[in-house]
């Protein structure tokens with residue numbers, strides 16, 4: 001492929017960084033090539049800006065290497081790097097006109113006046129602001145101000161331009177226009193653009209490659225088509241575009257069971273009877289008569305979206321999203337077919353949770369049938385169970401034994417919501433407390449990257465004695 005032939009200009013190697021003890025970047029590896037438009041995409045707080053700041057020289061990683069043109073530059077200050085940054089708040093000088101804003105960096109470099117004039121004029125033409133030289137920047141629209149900021153970053157001829165949500169403040173239409181313009185500017189100037197956004201459509205539209213981040217790690221790096229059509233896990237599938245993500249069982253190579261039905265697919269090598277996540281994009285669900293359908297369901301909701309109808313179809317306990325140019329009626333029973341190629345199989349995102357507590361009873365009451373133990377420095381009471389103080393227990397909590405305490409008082413306070421993935425039936429939520437991760441199921445939408453109190457329903461938990469209390473002998 002043409003991309004891989006280009007020279008790597010920036011490499012992040014095993015970058016690790018904590019803020020206040022919290023891991024923000026967890027061993028990041030990323031190669032960016034010359035003349036590439038790379039977008040770092042991910043939800044709020046996942047570490048995109050921090051990654052960009054490390055490349056820009058505004059932050060130094062705790063460990064790992066930042067390599068620029070083959071040289072390690074971890075502690076090289078921003079002004080010594082061949083890099084320029086465009087921020088969301090354009091940081092233009094409000095008292096200067098367009099020309100002087102763009103010329104600022106060149107004047108600092110003490111270039112001859114003629115050369116400055118030539119370069120500024122050329123750059124204003126590139127960003128389509130010819131004739132605006134004398135205009136005070138405060139009298140420009142948001143889009144025009146953004147173009148001045150880009151011209152100012154480009155005029156000093158850096159090899160790399162870093163852009164941190166530069167279109168975030170613009171309204172939707174202007175944002176779309178500017179996306180096309182930015183891509184054009186990148187192509188015509190042949191610079192490397194590293195762009196940060198949480199908007200997946202923006203990332204897919206502009207980029208040569210997309211880096212999908214989540215919680216301080218890179219989940220996937222690929223072309224827009226690769227991350228959309230071949231997401232490596234449920235997080236990427238859910239974050240990029242709309243997707244039906246279902247629990248499935250890989251019966252054997254090229255045979256999958258979902259929603260109680262066996263279907264043909266094209267994936268191999270997952271083993272026999274392996275639990276997997278399955279992605280089917282709404283546009284790949286073809287509506288048929290119930291007799292012809294591989295899956296059958298009842299239409300619950302229909303929304304006209306301009307080009308297609310978006311339908312929500314209930315299939316047993318699951319709700320499937322279907323996009324189709326033909327509509328069905330609410331209450332109608334329909335069939336759905338998917339060609340094998342459009343069934344995407346992924347490894348489950350589950351190796352990371354625990355849901356098991358190994359602890360010791362600190363107090364208990366046989367009469368009232370409860371016990372208490374310490375969990376991550378908090379005292380937790382389990383009603384309906386009795387073991388004498390000193391008993392060592394292993395408590396296994398199935399996902400359905402966990403719930404969020406709406407009233408603010410939970411068994412564990414301040415548990416972090418790491419990811420929420422809708423699986424047709426319910427949301428699978430990964431939570432993180434001080435010492436472990438938890439898997440919870442929920443019917444309601446929860447906000448990723450927030451802190452919530454967590455409750456346990458011990459009537460659904462399994463209790464196993466690891467060591468009897470000493471007094472029991």
Ligand code: ATP
Nearest residue numbers: 019020024042043044045046047048049050051198
């Ligand atoms: P957004 O899209 O909201 O800008 P992001 O993915 O760019 O998010 P970062 O700005 O990289 O996220 O922040 C990652 C995490 O690091 C967040 O939890 C943030 O609160 C934290 N963080 C960022 N800068 C600092 C800092 N200087 N001190 C402490 N924590 C910080």
